[in-house]
Amino acid sequence: MGTSFIVVICIFILDQTVKWWVVTHIPLHQAQPLVPGLVEWFHIQNTGAGWGLFAGQMLLFQLVTLAMVLYIGRLIYLNRYRTGTLHLTLGLLLGGTLGNFADRLRLGYVVDMFHLQFFDFPVFNIADAALTVGVIGLILLVLTNKEMDGFI
Structure with a gap:
């Protein structure tokens, strides 16, 4: 359970810090090379x-x-005695969810900032990336049945 919350806190802080930097350094609807x-x-x-x-x-x-x-908080709690990738995956999901939720509550929109130039993909942020990796991780855990016995 501790792993999940460490991941949640790290994702949330990184996401909000990068969003703050973008808002204060890059004008709205402007691009800069990364x-x-x-x-x-x-x-x-x-x-x-x-x-x-x-x-x-x-x-x-x-x-x-x-x-x-x-729901994710409940899953973390119910699986608190497990170890391994499940806690990392749930931490990514909850951290990403909270990162975008904070924007929606505070600003009424989500700050996005990463634009892939080689692929037609929506502009996204760190919370979105954490959610994507978390969903892929959870799918892989379910498909491989690794660590999933008794998962609620």
Whole structure:
């Protein structure tokens, strides 16, 4: 259980720190190179999900996010005596969820900043990346049945 919360805290702090830096250093809708030809900083305010889906549906996002925070927190608690990758995965999921939830509550939108230049993909942030890696990790755990006996 400790591993999950360490991951949650690290993801949340890193996510919010990078978002603060972007807001204070990169004008809205402006790009700056990060790794030329691969990824650039691109400051946007996202009121929806990826690719602008459900834009402006803040109450929906807040309710779904609150439900996910409670559910993932419950999973961490119920599996508190387990060790290994499950706690890392759940920590990534909860940290990413809380990072974007903080933006939605505080700002009414999510700050996104990473734009892949080689692939048509939505601009994203660290919380989004943590969520993506967490979902992939959870899928792999379920598919390989590794650490999943008795998982609730």
